[in-house]
Amino acid sequence: MVERAATVDELLALGRPIVLAHTAGEDEFPASTLFAFGESAKAGVDMLDLNVLLTKDGVLIVQHDDTVDRATNGTGAVADLTYAEIAALDAAHWFTAECVCTDQPDAAYLYRGMRTGAVSAPEGYTADDFAIPTFEQLVQRFPDLPLNVEIKGSGAPAKAAADELARLLVALDRADATVISSFDDEVVAYFHTLLPDVEVSPGLAAITAWVLTRTPLPFDMRILQLPPEFGGTEVITPQLITDSTAAGYPIWVWPNERSLENLAAYTAFLEMGIVGLNINFPAQGVQAVQQYMP
Numbered sequence: 001m002v003e004r005a006a007t008v009d010e011l012l013a014l015g016r017p018i019v020l021a022h023t024a025g026e027d028e029f030p031a032s033t034l035f036a037f038g039e040s041a042k043a044g045v046d047m048l049d050l051n052v053l054l055t056k057d058g059v060l061i062v063q064h065d066d067t068v069d070r071a072t073n074g075t076g077a078v079a080d081l082t083y084a085e086i087a088a089l090d091a092a093h094w095f096t097a098e099c100v101c102t103d104q105p106d107a108a109y110l111y112r113g114m115r116t117g118a119v120s121a122p123e124g125y126t127a128d129d130f131a132i133p134t135f136e137q138l139v140q141r142f143p144d145l146p147l148n149v150e151i152k153g154s155g156a157p158a159k160a161a162a163d164e165l166a167r168l169l170v171a172l173d174r175a176d177a178t179v180i181s182s183f184d185d186e187v188v189a190y191f192h193t194l195l196p197d198v199e200v201s202p203g204l205a206a207i208t209a210w211v212l213t214r215t216p217l218p219f220d221m222r223i224l225q226l227p228p229e230f231g232g233t234e235v236i237t238p239q240l241i242t243d244s245t246a247a248g249y250p251i252w253v254w255p256n257e258r259s260l261e262n263l264a265a266y267t268a269f270l271e272m273g274i275v276g277l278n279i280n281f282p283a284q285g286v287q288a289v290q291q292y293m294p
Helices: 008-013 034-043 084-088 135-141 155-171 186-196 204-211 238-247 263-272 283-294
Strands: 018-021 047-054 060-062 147-151 176-179 224-226 252-253 276-279
Touching: 008 135, 018 034, 018 135, 018 283, 034 047, 034 135, 034 283, 047 135, 047 155, 060 135, 060 155, 060 283, 135 147, 135 155, 155 176, 155 186, 155 263, 176 186, 263 276, 263 283, 276 283
Parallel strands: 018 047, 018 276, 047 147, 147 176, 224 252, 252 276
Antiparallel strands: 047 060
């Protein structure tokens, strides 16, 4: 039986690579839905990866984009919509096995209509599992899985989301089981002032400083969450892995090309010395780790 970790400290002490379900496995399942998180949990991932935003009425939801246009049957900015308006949407409306896109034949939209009840949900799931969930709903559904949470956006809206996230982590007793990140270093620093004991991961400026000049990470940060390349620049190199390992910074990779979302690529990352796979095909990531470990 594969050992599972309940906290971030336990996760980092497992002694093996870990698998995170990136936005609940967005190439395999409708991103960020409770259905997708459920299937990822069944696959045996170690951690759930998600993004959070605040609705117009202050509800913290699990959602990547700042609008609902790309994946749902609705339109509009999350910040301009109430939670009731967002919760009514079909979060799987534009999902296909190949893309989240609008130009495929009707049969390609595998989960369309399950949110409305027009199509029966898979066994063990309901129509609500194809909605955009709240952060609280996610934690209540999966109380024992650690969370990797990215606060989307910047400025006052992102700080307001950080406030609500900090409140919920304490209220739901998940502070020691969560890693917080943001592309905006100011948002990371702000969250650190709210809950200094919660693990935070560096923003873009701190990551860049480490990658380019080996400037140590602030706030006793330990986890580097990196893409293989960014803006045409190779980020993860053998030397970076060597230096990061020596500094005590485990690297969790998030492939930013679909061509790197497969068993062979996941295995190659592990062979390079990467210790975290934040990936879009969760079961293949779990398989890669199982095959890689002696």
